[in-house]
Amino acid sequence: MSDDIYREIILDHYRNPRNKGKMANPDVSIHDSNPLCGDEIDIHLKVDGDKIKDIKFEGRGCAISQASASMLTEMVAGKPLTSIKDLTKDDILENIGLTNLGPARIKCALLSLKVLKLGMVQYYANKDPASAKKLQDDSKGL
């Protein structure tokens, strides 16, 4: 099973994360952690109109959580905000090619999506309370 998890692409994103680092003057910055593992992810966003103009993440933790965050940033950069609203956990698991994780490790894979959704909650809080509420509910299921 580990051979299926720790594939070249996961190790590559773990060791050479994309879009990793700080961001000057982000529109949204949000942090969360996984108490089970101690994985931590920060996501910073710059929003331009209806699009994600720039995204960066910071974090530390296992290969699954960090590779997943790196791949998520590539997935959503430049995309419309509405597409993030609709992202599901299956989208993420398919994106990273790990559809067979057990209940403990799946939390690692989904931490970055949770943080991203919480970031959008912050962004929509005043602008669009209904969307903020939906995103908040989504994030609870992750």
Added chain:
Amino acid sequence: MMQKGALNVQKIREDFPILKRKMSGGKQLVYLDNAATTQKPLAVIDSIHDYYMNYNSNIHRAVHQMAEEATLAFETTREKVAKFINARSIEEIIFTRNATEALNLVAYSWGRANIKKDDKVVITEIEHHSNIVPWQILTTEKNAKLEYIGVDDDGYLKMNEYKKHLDSNKVKLVSVTHMSNVLGTIVPVNDIIKMSHEKGIPVLIDGAQSVPHMQVDVQKMDCDFMAFSAHKMLGPTGVGILYVKKEILEKMPPFLGGGDMIKEVHKYETRYNDLPYKFEGGTPNIADVIGFSAAIDYLNNIGMDRVREHEIELTKYAIDRITGVKGVTLYGPRNTKDRGGVVSFNIGDIHPHDLATIMNDHGIAIRSGHHCAQVLMERLDVSATSRASFYIYNTKEEIDKFIDALDEARRLFKI
């Protein structure tokens, strides 16, 4: 009758049905997470079963036959616990849910009555969260201070820092672990207690990792409080033990109010029960306390000195083998005389949770994470470690399998 010589591990393993279990992929279980909880011998499982099948009753009150049988079995465990750690009497043995609750009992009862503004409580950087958070809560509430004894790079406490704290003359309690659940460090509790007592300061020992693995004598050690857990020493979950010197216990206010801890209750006042019952409000975990009795018998039958010798041998073997693996960083004292059967490490840039997943493929159960010791993780400047921990049923062959799995992890991560 106590046995002599090296443990007959193969015979011991037959007493633990779970060790025959095959894990997913058909691999034989290799259980190396004993610092978290140990497995239970059949005698313990049978004893709980027997209670529920044959004499399930509430204790201490009813006069029917089953209640008498249950009370007797429950109180017999208390006697065995008192003897096991050489307490003066059963009045000094309080049953709680776990070691955490035992530590909290001291903080809430003794602590609230004795810790005042600007007083200091001294703990160490190697404590489990259960011996940190209750003191943070207490010292915050009382505007008192929480101070730490640091740990050096080899995993030993900085005793000069301890001496400095004591010299401040503000310390009202010292609370230290007897053995680190991460580094395995066996703390020089005798020295710590002696130095503290010279200043008239009481000492609480967290014995969760030591009482299961070595002979512990509370009178010889002269600690004032000691907390430990049944489930880390072959017993069931849900049973903790707090030992308190009787002269201290006599002055402590009650912890949980309710049934069983009282003598008389009137509209506006209560007369509390005798020791130790004053500190055991509500129906306790009767079945599991009774089950714990069988665990103590099992350990007594082996003899704690032999338990310790077996673990020293395994730990020495594990350290020898793991230091030969490329990329490994090992934490804690190298001298097995100063450490228990706990081996914490990191390997290359493999996160402990990834390593634990790879180990799991081989049927090997190890622990990964911060081990409820985030203060120590910060001190070591790591977010997590992997930990293998041993007990009486573990073998060198299992350590070999563990090393093979480490090599497999190195292959996957190309280290």
